[in-house]
Amino acid sequence: MAMQFYASPEQIMRDRSELARKGIARGRSAVVVSYAGGVLFVAENLSSTLHKVSEIYDRIGFAAVGRYNEFENLRRAGVRMADLNGLSYDRRDVTGLALANSYAQILGAIFTEQSKPFEVEICVAEVGATPGEDSLYRCTYDGSVTDEPGRMAMGGQAEAISGVLKSHHRPDMSLGDAVKVAVQALSTVGGEGGAARTIAGHQLEVAILDRNRRGRTFRRITGAALTGLLDGDAAGEAVAEGDRAQTPTTPTEEGHKPTTSAGSADLEDKPGDKSDT
Amino acid sequence: MFTNAGTSSFTAFLSKVAPEMLPGRRALPPGMAADLAPHATTIVAIAAAGGVVMAGDRRATMGNLIAQRDIEKVHPADAYSLVGIAGTAGIGIELMRLFQVELEHYEKIEGAMLSLDGKANRLASMIRGNLGAAMQGLAVIPLFAGIDLAASDPARAGRIFSFDVTGGPYEETGYDAIGSGSLFAKSALKKRFRTGLSVDNAVRLAVEALYDAADDDTATGGPDLTRRIYPVVMTATAEGTHRLTDAETSAIAESVVAGRMENPGG
Numbered sequence: 001m002a003m004q005f006y007a008s009p010e011q012i013m014r015d016r017s018e019l020a021r022k023g024i025a026r027g028r029s030a031v032v033v034s035y036a037g038g039v040l041f042v043a044e045n046l047s048s049t050l051h052k053v054s055e056i057y058d059r060i061g062f063a064a065v066g067r068y069n070e071f072e073n074l075r076r077a078g079v080r081m082a083d084l085n086g087l088s089y090d091r092r093d094v095t096g097l098a099l100a101n102s103y104a105q106i107l108g109a110i111f112t113e114q115s116k117p118f119e120v121e122i123c124v125a126e127v128g129a130t131p132g133e134d135s136l137y138r139c140t141y142d143g144s145v146t147d148e149p150g151r152m153a154m155g156g157q158a159e160a161i162s163g164v165l166k167s168h169h170r171p172d173m174s175l176g177d178a179v180k181v182a183v184q185a186l187s188t189v190g191g192e193g194g195a196a197r198t199i200a201g202h203q204l205e206v207a208i209l210d211r212n213r214r215g216r217t218f219r220r221i222t223g224a225a226l227t228g229l230l231d232g233d234a235a236g237e238a239v240a241e242g243d244r245a246q247t248p249t250t251p252t253e254e255g256h257k258p259t260t261s262a263g264s265a266d267l268e269d270k271p272g273d274k275s276d277t
Numbered sequence: 278m279f280t281n282a283g284t285s286s287f288t289a290f291l292s293k294v295a296p297e298m299l300p301g302r303r304a305l306p307p308g309m310a311a312d313l314a315p316h317a318t319t320i321v322a323i324a325a326a327g328g329v330v331m332a333g334d335r336r337a338t339m340g341n342l343i344a345q346r347d348i349e350k351v352h353p354a355d356a357y358s359l360v361g362i363a364g365t366a367g368i369g370i371e372l373m374r375l376f377q378v379e380l381e382h383y384e385k386i387e388g389a390m391l392s393l394d395g396k397a398n399r400l401a402s403m404i405r406g407n408l409g410a411a412m413q414g415l416a417v418i419p420l421f422a423g424i425d426l427a428a429s430d431p432a433r434a435g436r437i438f439s440f441d442v443t444g445g446p447y448e449e450t451g452y453d454a455i456g457s458g459s460l461f462a463k464s465a466l467k468k469r470f471r472t473g474l475s476v477d478n479a480v481r482l483a484v485e486a487l488y489d490a491a492d493d494d495t496a497t498g499g500p501d502l503t504r505r506i507y508p509v510v511m512t513a514t515a516e517g518t519h520r521l522t523d524a525e526t527s528a529i530a531e532s533v534v535a536g537r538m539e540n541p542g543g
Contacts, residue, residue, distance in 0.1 A: 055385050077279035079385045083287055084295065087378050106280060216381075 016117045020141035023119025024066045029156035032123045034134040034171045035178035038211040039125045042182040045205040053207045055218035057082040057094045059127045061209045065155025066120035096126030100137035100145050108143020117141045121154040127209035131171035157189040164188050179229045201230050287382035301406030311414025315344035319458035319490045319497040320361030322422040322437045325479035328514035329422040329435035331359040332483035335506050336498030337366050351509045353518040355380040358423025363456030369417040393425040397438040397446040405444035416442045420455045424513050458490025458497035465489035484529050500530035
């Protein structure tokens with residue numbers, strides 16, 4: 001007669017946690033930090049099309065490490081939840097906290113109910129009016145959520161990276177300085193014999209939530225703008241700033257009010273405009 | 278329900294999880310409902326060199342009454358396209374918001390924007406979904422115009438699509454108008470439109486056409502100089518969509534009105 005082996009719930013949870021932790025630690029890392037002009041995402045990513053960092057909503061971004069198929073599924077879910085809430089209520093009613101709570105529910109349910117947990121770690125970042133009002137939420141494989149103080153590292157040797165971030169990052173940094181600190185933190189680990197290494201620009205995925213923009217604030221920094229930022233010259237920052245002018249979603253003059261709908265600054269409320277619903 | 282592999286279309290997602298949020302999915306009692314709700318009136322669109330211009334008057338009517346003097350019927354659909362609505366105002370605004378989310382949603386999920394034809398086809402299927410209500414008098418007809426970023430000739434990148442209650446879309450050449458005053462606006466545009474107009478000239482022409490529509494159609498509002506309510510004028514070019522400021526539209530509208538003081542026929 002076949003014997004059913006008994007495993008205690010503690011043992012099952014420990015095994016699942018170990019599986020998830022190992023999976024997450026195998027991957028490459030990502031860093032999210034607040035800076036003066038917004039929230040910066042820097043992820044080590046060899047692909048230029050399979051993104052680890054993405055836009056969720058006007059002022060909310062998403063970064064993840066771990067298994068691509070699993071966090072991509074969560075990213076799509078996040079976009080759906082945000083768009084559904086934004087349409088049902090108003091665009092300014094979509095918050096990072098609500099999204100982080102939903103992710104916690106989804107991840108927690110998968111961790112306890114499925115035979116294999118998701119091997120992912122997620123950051124939901126919402127850009128505020130000042131660096132102090134930015135919120136970064138870390139959602140882990142077991143459904144726990146933590147509110148991070150303006151900086152966080154996930155994946156790979158996250159502890160070591162966090163240490164570097166903690167000693168070098170300040171929330172009032174410029175974009176150029178923030179990118180340098182993030183890349184420095186990412187490159188402290190993974191070299192020969194635990195030494196630092198150099199990460200080339202094409203191995204990095206960089207994006208920001210631009211604090212000063214209205215409407216959709218998410219923007220990727222690629223190509224010449226990224227090279228300029230990494231080289232640390234003032235021109236690089238200028239290119240990154242100039243990029244803002246070329247993109248169609250430019251801010252309009254009267255500020256500090258979220259948009260009413262998609263795509264463009266022209267959707268924003270004008271004085272005397274009553275028909276936007 | 279949010280984590281299903283599913284679709285990149287927001288309306289297809291809604292039809293699974295919240296079908297009551299789609300205007301076409303509501304059961305309507307039998308009978309005509311045409312006089313229930315305000316109607317939005319005239320919209321014109323003109324293809325210019327390197328862009329499109331869309332303008333709408335500000336009036337909504339209910340039967341013989343003016344329901345609203347400052348309704349806005351022209352909106353950006355996304356960063357490179359514009360949508361204007363005529364017909365039942367409430368359903369039109371709902372469809373327009375849904376269409377904006379649809380385009381943004383696809384862009385976020387797929388990481389790439391839909392083609393201009395893809396956007397027009399999505400709008401057509403959303404209008405088709407409202408056919409039942411349209412047959413009971415709650416029709417919504419949009420006008421869609423935008424920049425085709427994949428166009429081989431940048432001068433002809435601005436394209437206009439019209440629709441009927443059963444969907445469409447029909448691509449228009451040069452210019453088009455919808456709504457109760459469209460007959461008069463189109464007649465005006467027919468005489469004045471030239472291929473390769475500059476965007477600035479097309480803006481002026483659009484405001485002139487709306488003046489002609491208001492001249493002959495009671496449901497279309499002309500420039501309201503006493504209340505300082507002027508048409509909404511938007512452009513879409515390779516730089517994105519842009520709404521002319523109140524100061525700009527008031528200057529154009531006042532100059533159009535001044536011209537008509539000399540010659541009422543334009």
